[in-house]
Amino acid sequence: MKVNHEHQHSFYDEMYDENQALRDHYSSFGAFIENTSAKKLNQLQYSADKAQMAMGMTFNVYHDKEGSEKILHLDIIPRIIPGKDWNKINEGLKQRITALNLFLQDIYNDQKILKDKVVPSDLILGSKDFLKPCMGLTPPKGIWCHITGTDLVRDNNGEFYILEDNLRCPSGVSYMLESREIIKRAYPYLFNKLGVRPVSDYPAKLLEMLQFLSDKSKPKIGVLTPGVYNSAYFEHSYLAQQMGVELVSGLDLMVKDKKVYMQTTKGLEQIDVLYRRIDDTFLDPQAFNPNSMLGVPGLFEAYKAGNIALANAPGTGVADDKAVYAYVPKIIKYYLDQDPILHNVPTFLCREEKDRNHVLENISELVVKETNAAGGYGMMIGPKADAEEHEKFRQLVKSNPNNYIAQPTLSLSTVPSIVDNKTIEGRHVDLRPYVLYGNEVEVIPGALTRVALKKGSLVVNSSQGGGSKDTWVLY
Amino acid sequence: MLSRVANSIYWLGRYLERAENYARFINVNFNLMLDLPPDLKEQWEPLIMATGDHEHYKLRNSRYNMQEVIYFLAFDHSNPNSIISSISKARENARMIRENLTKETWEKLNETYHFVNKASDEKIWKKDDPRDFFEDVKSRILLLYGLADNTVARTEGWYFRQLGQYLERADKTSRILDVKYHILLPSANEVGSPLDFLHWMALLKSVTAFNTYRRLYGNISPSGVVEFLLLNKYFPRSVFFCLKEAEQCLYKISGANGDGYSNSAEKAMGELRSKLEFDDVNDIISSGLHEYIGHLQTKINNISNKINDNYFQIKDNFASQTMGQE
Numbered sequence: 001m002k003v004n005h006e007h008q009h010s011f012y013d014e015m016y017d018e019n020q021a022l023r024d025h026y027s028s029f030g031a032f033i034e035n036t037s038a039k040k041l042n043q044l045q046y047s048a049d050k051a052q053m054a055m056g057m058t059f060n061v062y063h064d065k066e067g068s069e070k071i072l073h074l075d076i077i078p079r080i081i082p083g084k085d086w087n088k089i090n091e092g093l094k095q096r097i098t099a100l101n102l103f104l105q106d107i108y109n110d111q112k113i114l115k116d117k118v119v120p121s122d123l124i125l126g127s128k129d130f131l132k133p134c135m136g137l138t139p140p141k142g143i144w145c146h147i148t149g150t151d152l153v154r155d156n157n158g159e160f161y162i163l164e165d166n167l168r169c170p171s172g173v174s175y176m177l178e179s180r181e182i183i184k185r186a187y188p189y190l191f192n193k194l195g196v197r198p199v200s201d202y203p204a205k206l207l208e209m210l211q212f213l214s215d216k217s218k219p220k221i222g223v224l225t226p227g228v229y230n231s232a233y234f235e236h237s238y239l240a241q242q243m244g245v246e247l248v249s250g251l252d253l254m255v256k257d258k259k260v261y262m263q264t265t266k267g268l269e270q271i272d273v274l275y276r277r278i279d280d281t282f283l284d285p286q287a288f289n290p291n292s293m294l295g296v297p298g299l300f301e302a303y304k305a306g307n308i309a310l311a312n313a314p315g316t317g318v319a320d321d322k323a324v325y326a327y328v329p330k331i332i333k334y335y336l337d338q339d340p341i342l343h344n345v346p347t348f349l350c351r352e353e354k355d356r357n358h359v360l361e362n363i364s365e366l367v368v369k370e371t372n373a374a375g376g377y378g379m380m381i382g383p384k385a386d387a388e389e390h391e392k393f394r395q396l397v398k399s400n401p402n403n404y405i406a407q408p409t410l411s412l413s414t415v416p417s418i419v420d421n422k423t424i425e426g427r428h429v430d431l432r433p434y435v436l437y438g439n440e441v442e443v444i445p446g447a448l449t450r451v452a453l454k455k456g457s458l459v460v461n462s463s464q465g466g467g468s469k470d471t472w473v474l475y
Numbered sequence: 476m477l478s479r480v481a482n483s484i485y486w487l488g489r490y491l492e493r494a495e496n497y498a499r500f501i502n503v504n505f506n507l508m509l510d511l512p513p514d515l516k517e518q519w520e521p522l523i524m525a526t527g528d529h530e531h532y533k534l535r536n537s538r539y540n541m542q543e544v545i546y547f548l549a550f551d552h553s554n555p556n557s558i559i560s561s562i563s564k565a566r567e568n569a570r571m572i573r574e575n576l577t578k579e580t581w582e583k584l585n586e587t588y589h590f591v592n593k594a595s596d597e598k599i600w601k602k603d604d605p606r607d608f609f610e611d612v613k614s615r616i617l618l619l620y621g622l623a624d625n626t627v628a629r630t631e632g633w634y635f636r637q638l639g640q641y642l643e644r645a646d647k648t649s650r651i652l653d654v655k656y657h658i659l660l661p662s663a664n665e666v667g668s669p670l671d672f673l674h675w676m677a678l679l680k681s682v683t684a685f686n687t688y689r690r691l692y693g694n695i696s697p698s699g700v701v702e703f704l705l706l707n708k709y710f711p712r713s714v715f716f717c718l719k720e721a722e723q724c725l726y727k728i729s730g731a732n733g734d735g736y737s738n739s740a741e742k743a744m745g746e747l748r749s750k751l752e753f754d755d756v757n758d759i760i761s762s763g764l765h766e767y768i769g770h771l772q773t774k775i776n777n778i779s780n781k782i783n784d785n786y787f788q789i790k791d792n793f794a795s796q797t798m799g800q801e
């Protein structure tokens with residue numbers, strides 16, 4: 001099937017270079033695509049859709065109505081990353097997560113970085129994600145951000161940039177794992193030939209990391225889920241199943257004498273480590289949001305007493321705020337005395353007058369984002385918005401500058417994707433690799449590649465018409 | 476094992492068995508109607524009576540024709556016991572405890588759910604002959620049983636599912652037998668006639684018992700069939716066999732070592748099992764089979780409630796204990 005890639009000149013295409021020739025790491029796969037009939041490719045795509053349905057890799061649209069489950073579209077053309085590019089991502093993420101972990105330990109304890117005025121105090125202490133109850137706390141083994149899913153993008157110069165640090169409950173890793181299983185069925189012989197690095201040991205590594213957090217020889221481990229109606233429930237149950245640990249909800253747990261117990265058919269059984277997929281403030285109605293029905297009363301006291309490890313630690317959200325993001329290069333320099341290996345997207349902080357004026361003047365060329373919104377909401381892409389929208393965001397920025405940042409519009413790289421079973425065209429992608437912090441910091445050689453299925457769209461979020469691709473990291 | 480998980484596994488077992496039995500009910504009645512003499516009217520009402528869904532049925536339906544009854548028993552979401560409801564609930568329970576199931580089990584169950592929904596979209600009940608669909612439902616559920624048999628470790632979860640499955644089957648086999656009570660013969664003279672004989676044969680076939688019965692009992696007689704389906708010690712769908720297996724599951728779960736019951740569920744189960752062990756088929760028939768079966772179903776419900784009390788209930792003091800901390 002012919003790949004339509006002539007119009008790609010203004011973007012970095014992952015498969016074709018500027019002379020419209022296949023890049024080296026795509027040569028085998030590109031040849032395969034070009035020599036395979038459209039009919040055959042559509043069949044492969046159809047099988048992949050079917051497999052996703054059968055696996056129940058679905059998210060709920062209306063939870064109580066039949067037949068309303070949707071799959072996250074998985075495009076069968078993989079995103080391939082050569083080993084050389086990956087090594088830089090690997091080193092860069094390790095450095096970044098190490099520094100952010102030191103940062104979290106510092107701001108909840110000595111606050112040296114605030115005293116040294118490297119990061120403004122009010123930005124941290126005034127953040128709604130700064131959890132005062134965590135002050136003076138050192139989590140088990142000193143680890144705060146056990147599981148991270150950092151978002152990266154590749155600009156038209158071919159460089160990778162960090163877009164977002166997701167230090168709270170990053171989701172999507174189950175898609176990375178299950179997509180790989182599905183795509184393996186589509187191209188059984190290509191994997192070996194190309195040397196694609198496996199990701200299937202992720203659950204084993206996750207389990208090892210969680211076990212590391214407890215000093216018991218056989219700690220009892222659970223995944224804490226908000227419940228079956230949460231949109232990421234598939235992932236919660238999937239990970240519990242793959243690790244062979246309990247999947248628990250708040251109702252299954254109780255706290256007694258500052259220890260956490262599960263209610264079992266044989267009475268109460270103590271649990272030592274929770275991989276929690278509930279937001280910080282819903283964890284414990286006694287310590288945080290009193291209206292939370294999802295959490296466990298007394299959990300935070302048990303955590304403070306050192307009787308339960310929580311991954312990620314409560315309080316990490318303060319470090320992945322979009323305004324704090326702008327300071328991460330300085331944070332890396334401060335704690336590690338190193339220059340960042342992976343760069344930030346240049347960021348204008350609307351809280352600073354000079355930056356703010358620049359934003360107000362150039363708003364039509366910038367992307368303006370709310371500092372603590374996620375999922376592609378609360379943002380405006382200047383070049384895609386009209387004058388009315390520009391003015392609306394100008395007013396928003398003026399009235400609440402602390403709440404906004406702005407960045408130049410990035411030209412996200414593209415990967416050819418099957419469009420409407422008819423043509424193959426470039427679609428914009430991002431990259432979310434997963435990092436585990438246990439005995440050491442480890443970047444999993446794979447990722448969730450999200451793709452904006454709409455032509456020209458830069459928004460890859462699943463809630464806004466995004467799909468995904470399997471990501472092949474080569475040796 | 477978490478109480479919530481045990482509860483879901485138990486109901487997973489019950490709903491799957493329920494769906495399978497409903498598929499059997501419908502097919503056997505369909506087959507039976509094919510054998511009726513040309514001057515006799517089709518009878519679909521007995522199915523509704525036997526499944527115990529008649530109150531519900533009357534809310535929306537006034538007649539008992541084939542299409543309406545099949546729709547109600549197989550595809551009606553408003554009937555909590557229909558095949559589509561049972562499969563949806565089985566899947567919902569499975570989804571809640573997916574981490575406890577093997578990948579294959581989940582996927583096959585999920586496929587079955589989509590299969591039933593597709594059949595519903597295609598309005599299978601309007602087909603002249605919908606039997607293939609019900610055969611498929613049966614095969615898919617039997618496949619799930621086979622998968623479980625060969626892949627699931629014999630630990631607590633296994634016994635909770637078996638417990639649900641056998642209790643449900645005991646109930647449903649008794650209901651199949653009760654179909655005979657509700658099917659009307661043209662006149663009292665027909666008792667023992669070829670038509671009567673056809674009915675009894677159809678009952679046996681619905682639980683895949685015909686050949687086994689033939690080998691063990693030879694001639695088809697009402698007391699033979701009743702004894703076989705209620706009291707037989709070796710046939711895996713007889714009520715006694717199901718109760719005996721379910722009782723063993725309870726002992727495996729509690730770890731009681733054979734010195735008698737250790738909780739109220741085991742007590743109720745043991746009582747009912749031993750009653751069937753010593754009951755005589757002639758006494759059952761002379762005192763009224765229909766009444767006997769009704770009594771049996773009440774006892775089975777009572778056992779299920781006791782299981783709930785002992786293993787699943789989030790105890791009231793659980794919440795207050797939690798709140799009482801600090």
